[in-house]
Amino acid sequence: MQDFRKKIVRPVVFCAILLCLLMAASAVMSALARTNTDLVQNRNKSMVELENEPADTIDVLVIGDSESYTTVSPMEIWDKEGIPSYVGGQTGQKIQESYYMLKKALKTQKPKVVAIETNMIFRSQSAVRGIKETLVQTMLYYFPVFRLHNSWKAWVTGEDKRSQTFYKGFVLRDVVEAYTGGSYMKKTAKTERMSRITRFMMDQIVSLCRKNNIQLFLYSAPSPKNYSFRKHNTMEAYARENGLKYLDLNLKIKELGINWSEDSLDKGDHLNILGAVKVSDYLGRYLKKEYHLKSRKSESTYRSWNESLIQYREAAQNAEKQAKKKVKAGS
Amino acid sequence: MAYHQGIYLFCFLPFVVLVYALTPRKIRRAVLILAGYVFFWSFSRWLVVYLIGVTTLIYGIGCHMDHLKAEGKKKAKEQGAREPRTFIKKQYKSREKRTLIAGILLLLGILGYLKYCNFFVTNINHILEMSGRSVFLQPQTLLIPIGISFYTLEAVGYMADVYWGRIHAEKNWAKIALFLGFFPQIMEGPIGTWNETADALWECAPVRMENLAQGAIRIVWGMFKKIVVADRLYMIVQMIFEHYQNYHGVMILVGAVSYTLQLYMEFSGCMDIVIGSGNLFGVALPENFRQPFFSGNASEFWRRWHITLGAWLKAYVFYPVSVSGIVKKWNHFGREHAGKYLTKMGIFALTLFPVWLSNGLWHGAQWNYIFYGMYYFVILLAGEAVAPVREGILKKFNLNEKALYWRVPQILKTWVIIFTGEMFFRANGLRAGLHMFGSIFHGFELHRLWDGSLLRLGLSVPDLGITVVGILVVTVYDILKEREMLNWSKLQQMKVPSRWLLYYVLIFAVILFGAYGTGYQQVDLIYAGF
Numbered sequence: 001m002q003d004f005r006k007k008i009v010r011p012v013v014f015c016a017i018l019l020c021l022l023m024a025a026s027a028v029m030s031a032l033a034r035t036n037t038d039l040v041q042n043r044n045k046s047m048v049e050l051e052n053e054p055a056d057t058i059d060v061l062v063i064g065d066s067e068s069y070t071t072v073s074p075m076e077i078w079d080k081e082g083i084p085s086y087v088g089g090q091t092g093q094k095i096q097e098s099y100y101m102l103k104k105a106l107k108t109q110k111p112k113v114v115a116i117e118t119n120m121i122f123r124s125q126s127a128v129r130g131i132k133e134t135l136v137q138t139m140l141y142y143f144p145v146f147r148l149h150n151s152w153k154a155w156v157t158g159e160d161k162r163s164q165t166f167y168k169g170f171v172l173r174d175v176v177e178a179y180t181g182g183s184y185m186k187k188t189a190k191t192e193r194m195s196r197i198t199r200f201m202m203d204q205i206v207s208l209c210r211k212n213n214i215q216l217f218l219y220s221a222p223s224p225k226n227y228s229f230r231k232h233n234t235m236e237a238y239a240r241e242n243g244l245k246y247l248d249l250n251l252k253i254k255e256l257g258i259n260w261s262e263d264s265l266d267k268g269d270h271l272n273i274l275g276a277v278k279v280s281d282y283l284g285r286y287l288k289k290e291y292h293l294k295s296r297k298s299e300s301t302y303r304s305w306n307e308s309l310i311q312y313r314e315a316a317q318n319a320e321k322q323a324k325k326k327v328k329a330g331s
Numbered sequence: 332m333a334y335h336q337g338i339y340l341f342c343f344l345p346f347v348v349l350v351y352a353l354t355p356r357k358i359r360r361a362v363l364i365l366a367g368y369v370f371f372w373s374f375s376r377w378l379v380v381y382l383i384g385v386t387t388l389i390y391g392i393g394c395h396m397d398h399l400k401a402e403g404k405k406k407a408k409e410q411g412a413r414e415p416r417t418f419i420k421k422q423y424k425s426r427e428k429r430t431l432i433a434g435i436l437l438l439l440g441i442l443g444y445l446k447y448c449n450f451f452v453t454n455i456n457h458i459l460e461m462s463g464r465s466v467f468l469q470p471q472t473l474l475i476p477i478g479i480s481f482y483t484l485e486a487v488g489y490m491a492d493v494y495w496g497r498i499h500a501e502k503n504w505a506k507i508a509l510f511l512g513f514f515p516q517i518m519e520g521p522i523g524t525w526n527e528t529a530d531a532l533w534e535c536a537p538v539r540m541e542n543l544a545q546g547a548i549r550i551v552w553g554m555f556k557k558i559v560v561a562d563r564l565y566m567i568v569q570m571i572f573e574h575y576q577n578y579h580g581v582m583i584l585v586g587a588v589s590y591t592l593q594l595y596m597e598f599s600g601c602m603d604i605v606i607g608s609g610n611l612f613g614v615a616l617p618e619n620f621r622q623p624f625f626s627g628n629a630s631e632f633w634r635r636w637h638i639t640l641g642a643w644l645k646a647y648v649f650y651p652v653s654v655s656g657i658v659k660k661w662n663h664f665g666r667e668h669a670g671k672y673l674t675k676m677g678i679f680a681l682t683l684f685p686v687w688l689s690n691g692l693w694h695g696a697q698w699n700y701i702f703y704g705m706y707y708f709v710i711l712l713a714g715e716a717v718a719p720v721r722e723g724i725l726k727k728f729n730l731n732e733k734a735l736y737w738r739v740p741q742i743l744k745t746w747v748i749i750f751t752g753e754m755f756f757r758a759n760g761l762r763a764g765l766h767m768f769g770s771i772f773h774g775f776e777l778h779r780l781w782d783g784s785l786l787r788l789g790l791s792v793p794d795l796g797i798t799v800v801g802i803l804v805v806t807v808y809d810i811l812k813e814r815e816m817l818n819w820s821k822l823q824q825m826k827v828p829s830r831w832l833l834y835y836v837l838i839f840a841v842i843l844f845g846a847y848g849t850g851y852q853q854v855d856l857i858y859a860g861f
Binding site for chain 2: 018025145146
C-alpha cells in the first residue's frame with residue numbers, strides 16, 4: 001500500500017499541483033498583462049490588446065507577419081468605411097502562431113471576415129521544425145505564462161520606454177527608403193513550394209473559420225522584396241482548391257496608387273504610413289463591397305473607436321508629414 | 332534538439348522514457364540504441380552512418396585483438412622452451428599493438444581531417460601569402476558529425492583498454508553501440524570509460540520512481556544554470572568579446588569573469604541535464620564538475636573541471652608517455668648528469684606537454700585553443716618548479732595548508748589563472764586574446780563597476796539582478812556541496828512538503844526568470860561546438 005502511494009499517488013499529486021500552479025500563474029500573468037499592456041513585449045502586444053477589446057466588436061480580423069501590420073491600418077478603415085477591424089499581426093509570425101491568434105480571438109470575438117496576409121505561408125518549415133513549433137505554440141496557448149513570463153521586468157522597472165503604440169494592432173511608421181528595383185511580378189506558370197506543415201496548419205485555419213461561419217480571405221501585401229508570380233500562382237491555386245477569395249495587391253500597384261519612391265519603408269520590404277493608408281483605403285472598400293459589411297460608426301458600442309480615431313488621426317497626420325518631409329529631403 | 336530545448340525536454344526524452352518503461356529489458360536496449368541514432372540523426376542526418384561505422388570498427392578491432400591474445404597464448408603454451416614462448420608472446424603483442432595503432436590512427440585521422448583540415452589550409456595560405464606566392468589552397472566544406480570529439484575519445488579508450496587487458500573485448504556489437512551512442516552523452520559527454528558506463532547501460536534497469544524524481548529535478552537545476560544565468564551572461568560576453576577594441580581595464584576583467592561563469596553555468600548545467608537524463612534510465616553517468624572554483628591551484632582545478640576529459644588524458648596520454656622509452660631514457664640520463672630536481676622537472680615536462688597539447692587541440696582548430704593548452708602546461712610546470720620553495724615556507728613557518736589564511740589566497744590566485752585562461756579561450760583568435768590581455772593594464776578605471784557601464788553591456792537592471800541572484804544561488808549550492816552538507820541523494824531524503832516546495836520554487840524560477848522567448852536569443856551549447 002505504501003509502495004502504491006509512493007509510486008503512483010505521489011507523482012500524480014505532484015503533477016496535478018504543478019498543473020494547477022501553471023494554470024494559476026498563467027491566469028495571473030495574463031491578467032497583469034491585460035491591465036497594463038506596457039508590461040508586454042511589443043511582439044506579443046497585439047495579442048494581449050486583442051483580448052482587451054470588448055467582446056463581439058471586431059468584424060474583420062487580419063493576421064500575418066510584419067506585412068500585415070504595416071499594410072492595414074484599422075483606424076483608416078474605421079474612419080472611411082466604419083468597419084471595425086483589428087490586426088493580430090506579429091513580427092515573423094509563424095503559421096502556428098496565426099492559428100492560435102485566431103483561436104484566441106474567437107474566445108471573445110465573432111469576426112465576420114478573417115484576412116490572412118500570405119507572406120508567412122512561404123516561410124519554409126521542415127517536418128521536425130514544424131512539429132516542434134506546433135508543440136511550442138500549443139503550450140504557449142494553454143499556458144500563457146511561458147509567453148508572458150518576462151512581464152515582471154517591466155513591472156519592476158516601471159513603464160517600458162521602448163514600448164510602441166498600437167492602433168488596433170497597427171503601428172505608425174514614417175521612415176522612407178525607396179524601392180528602385182522596378183517591376184517584379186513577372187508572369188510565369190511556375191509555383192512556389194508551400195511546406196507540408198504550413199499547408200496542414202492552413203487547412204486547420206480554413207476549417208476553424210468554416211466551423212465558426214467566418215469568411216476567410218487571403219491577401220498578399222505589396223512587397224517587391226517578398227512577392228513573385230510563383231507565390232501568386234501557389235496562393236491562387238490554394239484559394240481555388242478551398243473556395244476562398246484571394247487578393248494579390250502586388251498586381252494592383254497602379255490601382256492602389258503605390259509610389260515606390262515614397263511609400264516604401266525599407267527598400268520594398270514593407271510599406272510606411274503613406275503606403276499603408278493607400279492599401280487600407282483599398283481594402284476597406286473591397287471588404288465593404290465583397291462581404292457587405294455595414295458601417296457601425298453610429299452604434300453606441302463603438303463610441304470608444306471614435307475617441308481613438310481622434311488620437312490616431314493626430315498621430316497619423318504627424319507621421320505622414322514626417323514621411324513627406326523625408327521624401328522631399330531624399331529627392 | 333539540443334538538451335536544453337523544449338523538443339528534447341518535453342517530447343523526445345519523455346517519449347523515450349515512456350517507451351523504455353513499457354518494454355521488456357531486452358527490447359529496452361534496442362530502444363536506447365535507436366533513440367541514440369534518432370537523436371544523432373536530428374543533428375547530423377545521414378552522418379549517423381559514421382557513428383555506426385566507428386562502433387563497428389572498434390568492435391572489429393577489439394575482437395581481433397582478443398583473438399590475437401588467445402592465439403598468442405595458445406601458441407606460446409604449445410612451445411615447451413621458455414625462449415620461443417617469450418618470442419611468440421612478443422610477436423603477438425606486437426601484432427596487437429599494430430592493430431591498436433591502426434585503429435587509433437584511423438579514428439584520430441578522421442577526427443583530425445574533419446576538425447583541422449581547414450586550420451592547416453588557412454595557415455598554409457598565410458605562409459604562402461607572406462612569401463608572395465599567388466597559389467592558394469582551397470578550404471574544404473566539411474560536414475562534421477555531432478559529438479565526434481567525445482565518442483572518438485571513448486572509442487580510442489575502449490580499444491586501448493582491450494589492448495592493455497583492462498577489459499575483455501566485447502563480443503556483442505549492440506553493447507558497444509549503446510556505449511558510444513547513449514543519447515544523453517553524444518553531444519557534450521561526459522567522456523565515459525567502458526568500465527564506468529557500459530555495464531550499467533546494458534543492464535537497462537527498470538524505471539524507478541526515485542530515479543525519475545532525482546533525474547527530473549537535476550534536469551531542472553541544469554536548466555536553471557543554463558537559461559537563467561548562462562544565457563544572460565552570454566549578452567555581456569558577446570558585447571565585450573565581439574567589440575574588445577572598445578574596452579580596457581576592469582571591463583576586460585568583467586568580460587573574462589563573465590565568460591568563465593557563463594561557461595561553468597552552461598557546461599555544468601548541461602551536464603546536470605545529461606546526468607539527470609541518465610538517472611531516468613537508472614544510469615549513473617560520471618560527474619564532470621566538482622566545485623571547480625574551490626581549487627587551490629591549477630592542477631586541482633583540472634581535477635574538478637571537465638573531469639572526464641582530464642581523466643581520459645591522464646589514462647590514455649599521460650600514463651603511456653610516462654612509461655615510454657624517451658621518459659625512461661631521460662630518467663636514466665638525468666639521474667647521472669642533471670640531479671634529482673632537474674630530472675623530475677624534465678619528466679614532468681615530457682609527460683605534461685603532450686597532455687596539454689592534446690587538451691588544446693581537442694577543443695578545436697584555433698591557435699588560441701593551442702595557446703590555452705600551453706598556458707596550463709607552463710602554469711603547471713611553474714607550479715611544480717616552485718613546489719620545493721612553497722613546501723619550505725610551509726615547513727619553516729609551520730603553516731597549515733588547509734587553514735583559511737592559506738587556502739583563500741590560493742583560491743584567489745587560482746581564480747586569476749582560470750579567468751585569464753578562459754579569456755584567451757573565448758577570444759576571437761590568439762591576437763585578440765593578447766590584445767585583450769594587454770588592455771587590462773591600460774586605464775583600469777575601477778569606477779566603471781558602479782558608474783553604470785555594466786548596464787551598457789546588453790543587460791537591463793532586472794536581468795543583471797537575476798544574473799547576480801542566480802550566481803549566488805549556485806554558489807551557495809556549491810558551498811553546501813563542498814562541505815558535504817548537500818547532495819542529490821540527501822535531497823531525496825528531505826520530507827515531502829519541504830522537498831516539493833523546493834522543487835516548485837526551482838521549476839517556477841526557471842519558468843519566470845529564464846532568458847527565453849521574445850527579447851532573448853536562444854544560445855547554443857558551447858561545448859557542442861567542440
